[in-house]
Amino acid sequence: MAFIDYYKVLNVSKSASEKEIKAAYRKLARKYHPDLNLDNKEAEMKFKEINEANEVLSNPENRKKYDKYGKDWKHGEEYEKAQRQRQEYTQHQSSQHGFSEQEYSDFFESMFGGRRTSSRQAHSTIFKGQDFHAELHLDLKDVYTKHKRVLTVNNNNIRLTIPAGVENEQVIKIRGKGGEGLNGGPNGDLYIKFIINNRTQFKRAGNNLYKNVDLDLYTSLLGGEIMVETFNGNVKLKIAPETQNETKVKLKGKGFPVYKKEGEFGDLIITYRIKIPSKLSKREKELFKELQKMR
Structure with a gap:
């Protein structure tokens, strides 16, 4: 996976505040929105890249992992945690029961769901995919009635039915529409936040x-x-x-x-x-x- 500098994508510094990131995203999203750039493939790709960068940098936890692990930010922290657990368990079991490394490996796999086809192959631990976060801007009149929409998130078209009566800043979760899981793990989820603009007299x-x-x-x-x-x-x-x-x-x-x-x-x-x-x-x-x- 090629490294993408999300800060450069949004044209902000690494020390940018959440407010500055949000403002930069909205400015670029308006500029490259597909509705304003019909049949412009370059603008469409830019829009997707902007959304991807915002999904990471607008989430404090994701941003922290990205700053620490770079392109491996999705799973870097999990790898470290699993490695620490393995080392601690190895030391504990070796001192208490005299387990060999091979015996430990078999036990670790049974405990943590790893799968090993041969003693020379690396152990694999299953991880859930990254959760995605997106904003959907609608007018108040749009959510007066139930209607269907197609969203493009990370190059994937997602069809959803928006119920009537959605509230401003309400968040809904769509299971399995996030990033792909690791080593056969489940996909992450997609969280959509609704921004309802009221241009009516009500x-x-x-x-x-x-x-x-x-x-x-x-x-x-x-x-x-x-x-x-x-x-x-x-x-x-x-x-x-x-x-x-x-x-x-x-x-x-x-x-x-x-x-x-x-x-x-x-x-x-x-x-x-x-x-x-x-x-x-x-x-x-x-x-x-x-x-x-x-x-």
Whole structure:
């Protein structure tokens, strides 16, 4: 496996902070994203390389191993641990029971799952593959309904169904979609972190949505009907006479889908904001003065 300098890939120094690494990754990911570089194989390869570098350097434990072991960072620490256990066990068993090296080897294999076909071959210990970490950026409207996506992680296309109601910064695990295991060990897992961008007029809090609605002074005083936009269409609301500013109305079931509970929704909370009329005519001012005297 050729050595890849992940710091050079992200164009950061080896002393870069987590914040600097994150900023560098996002900048490069936007630049080389496949959606912005259609049919550009070079940009596609660069994008994959950037993601690979971010998966390692954005994870403190992985970064520590990478700095210490270089290209062998995935298994370097495990090798050292297994070697220490072997040496300690050899010394202990030799002093307690007088095991020979050959006898120890057979015992070690039975204990730790190694497999030896001949006494001259090296012992092998099974290791799980590296876990991968990726970010998936979506808009709030994208996660209002269940939909399918294809992700490219380390040159592999992964098809997944994204349930409705995914939360911002929620992490899901896909088993076996990480790095390959060593010596027949299981593959690692893929952890996907969702970054949900909200470009709507709604504020989301859990399964509920919140929205401010302007109400003219006359409708608030006399009552009436208005059309209000919800996340999935318009509804007609009746306004009670003498509705006060900051009055809240709950529209049950008009909020956001409940994660992995099909057909269940939170509520939409409407807050009325009464707008005071401006640029009054002379006659309007006279009428308001008459009302003032009456009150």
